Amino acid sequence: MKHTRLLTCAVAGAIALALPVGVMAADFPSRGLEFVAGYTPGGGHDIMLRTMAKIIQEGKIVAVPITVVNKPGGAGAVSLGYLNGHKGDGHFLMASTSSFVTTPLTSNIGLNYKNFTPIARLGIDPELLLVNAQSNLKSLKDIAAAGKVLNVGGTGKGGIEQIVTVLFAKALGKKLNYIPFQSDGEVVTALLSNHVDFIVSNPGSAGEFIKTKQFVALAISTETRSQTLPDVPTFKEQGYDITLSLFRGVVAAGDIGAAEKKYLAEMVRKLSETDEWKKSYLEKNRVEPAFLGPDEYAAFLADMNEVYRTSLTELGIIK
C-alpha cells in the first residue's frame, strides 16, 4: 500500500516535470519535435542533436518535447529515406553533414539535397589524421615512406573521411586501403587496438584520446591551424593540398510550409546565440562557429554538392 502511494506521488511528480511551460505558436508544432541523427548514438550527429535538444528544452526556446532518434546506416542514406518519408511535416529536424551531400551522389537512393529544406549551418569541423601514440608512424613523411599498403579507418563509405583518404593517397602517389566502420566510436576503437594504421576522424570523437596522449594528430584539414588544436600542422603546410572540412547543419523534410520553416529557423538561430551552445557544444566538440541561415545554407549546400560531385567523379567513386 505504502509502495503504491509512493509510486503515485513519484509518477505525478514526473508528469509535472514533463509538462510544457510556455507556448510559442498556436498551431505549429502540434506535437513533439523529432531530431533525426543519421549515425549511431555517440557519433557527431547524435551529440549535436542531443545537445541542441537539451539547450532548447532547458532554455524553453520551444514548449514541446523533443525526442532524438537514431537512423544509422548507408552513410546517412537511411536517415534521408526516413526524413523523406515525412515529407511536408515540419516536426522533423535532421542533422546534415557532408554525407548529406555525398551519399546521394555515391548511392543510387533516388534522393538528393534538393528533396529537403535547409534550415541552418551551425558550424564546421575539420578532419584529423590520427595515429596511435605507439605507432611507428610519427609524421606524414613516415606514411609517405611506408613500405606496405596502410589500412585507414573512417566512418562510412563515400563520406568525407574516405574523400580525404583518397585525396591524400593521390597526393602521396601511393595506395591506401580505406575500411568503412559503422560509427565514429568503432573507428576510435580500431585505432586504439592498432587494427588500422591510422584513421581520419573528427576532433569531437578523438579529442579526449589526444588529451590522454593515446592518439597523435599528424595533420588537420583546415586552411590555417585551428585555434583549439594549435599544435597540429595542416595538410597544406606539409605540402599536401587537402582542405575539406565537415559542415554541421540541420535540414527539415521537403515541402514544409513557410511558417514551419520560419519557426524552425528561428528556433535554431536562437539556440546558436546562447552561451550554453557555445560553451557546451562548439568549444567542447572543437567545432568552429560558422552560422548560416536557411537561404545562405541552401546556396552553400549547392556549392558543396558541386565540389563533392567533381572530386568524387575525378576519383572514380561515381561515374
Place this chain on the structure above:
Amino acid sequence: MLDSLIHLAAGIDAVLTPYNLAVIFVAGMIGTVVGALPGLGPSSGIALMLPLTFGMPHVAGLCLLTGVYLGTMYGGRITSILINTPGDAPAIVTAIEGYPMMCQGRGGLALGISAVSSFVGGTFGLVVLIFFAPIVTAYAIYLGAPEYFMLMVVGLSTIVLLAGDNVVKALIATLFGALVSTFGSDYVSGHVRFAFLPDLIEGIDFVAIIIGLYGLSEVFHNIEKRTVLNLGKPSLKIREYVPDAASLREGALPTLRGSLLGNAIGILPGAGPTIATFLAYALERKLSRHPEKFGHGAIAGLASPEAANNAAVPGALIPLITLGIPGSGGTAIMLGALIIFGLQPGPLLMMQSGDVVWGMIAGLVVGNVFLLFSNVLLIPLFINLLRVIQTHLASVVIGLCLVGAFSLNYSLFNVWIVLIFGVVGYLMRKHSYPSGPFILAVVLTPLAENYFRQSIMLSQGSWGIFVERPISLTLVLLMAATIAIAIMNKQGMFKRGPASRAS
C-alpha cells in the same frame, strides 16, 4: 580493489537519500513496464525518460536512466512468459522455455526463477563492473572484426540446436532469415538493397519481426486450436509464487554459466545481450542431461539466458564508462545523456567525474536488489491479471502487438510488417518450420557479413587473418571441435540405433 570499494561506499552514501531512492524505485517500475510492452525496449525506455532527467542532479538523473535500463531487462521476460510475446530482442529465448511452463500451469514458477536468475546475472555483472572495468576494457578492445565474425559464426552454429527434428526445414528457415536481413542500406558498400518502398531503405525492423512472428502468430495458433491456458486457481498468496528450493537448485548452475557468458559478451562493443542469450541457451542445451526437455519448459534453458541478459547490462556499461564507446543501443543513449549532463565521456571520465559515475553504479546495485523484490512480489498480480483477461486474451495481445509495432517508428509501415510476419509465423508453425533459426539468422547474418568484409579488407584480401590472431584461431578450433564431436556422436547414434532395435 580496495579503491573500488571506497569509491562504491561513497557512491552508495550519495545514493541513499529519500529522493534518489524514490527515483530508483520509480525507474525500476517504469523500466519493468516498458520492457514488458512489445516494441518498447531499453533504447526507447531510456530515450523516453531522457527529457525528465534534465532538471535533476546528475546522480539522480543517471540513476533514473540506468534504473530504467535494468528494469527493461527484468520486464522483457514478463510478456515472453505470459503471452509468448517477447518485449524486446533479448527476451526471445525466455519465451522458448518460459511460455511452455506457462501453458503447463507453471507460469508463476517461470516468473520467479527468471527474476532470481536476472538478479544473480545483474549482480555478477555489477561485481565485474565495480572491480575489473579498466582491466576488462584493456583486453576487450583487442577483439576486432575477425573475432567478431567468428563469434557470429559460433552464434549461427547454435541453429543446429534450435533446429528441432527436421534439419532441412531449419536450413530453409535460416536462409529465409538471412534473406530478410539483407533488406535496406549497407554501410560497408553504401548501397541499398531491395528497397522497393522508401520505408525499406532502413531495412525491416527486427523488433517488428519478432512481435509478428511470436505474439501475433501465437494468437492465430490459439484461435485455431482453441487453446486455454492452465492458470490454476486464483490465488494471491506470495508463498505459492516464490520458487521452491528444488527449482532454485536446478537453475543454480545454469544461472552462473549464463552470468559469465552474458557479462563477457555484453562487454564486447556491438555484440550485445541478444547474442548472449542465444549462446547461453545453446550451451545449456548442450550440457543438459535431459536435452529432450528443452522447448517444453526446461528450467535450465530459462534461467541461463535470463542471467546472461541481465549480466550483459553492466557489461555493456564497461566500455561506455572506460572509453566512452557504447556497446549497445541502450548504452548509446546513456552516452548521449552523459554529454548532455555536461560530462565528457572518454578515457578521462572516471578521473574527471568519478563521483557521478560511482553514484550511478551504486544506483544500479540498489536498483538491482529492489527489482528482484518488486518482480517477485508482482508475480501474483501478473498471473491474476492474465486470468481476468483470459477470455479476451486474443484481442488484448493483438492490441498490444499492433500498438507496439506502431510505436517503433510512429508509422503504419511496421504494423504491416507485424501482420505479414504474424501470418508467416503462423504458416511456419503449421508446417513445422522452426522460428529459432529464422530469428537468429535475421539478427546475426548482417553482423557476420559486415565483420567478414571488414576482416578481409583489414587483411587486404588474405583469409589468413582468421587463423593468425590467437583469439580468432581459438574460436575457429572450438568450432571445428564442436562439428567433429557432433559428427562422431551422430555416427555413434547410427551404430547404436539398429542394435537397440535388435535387442
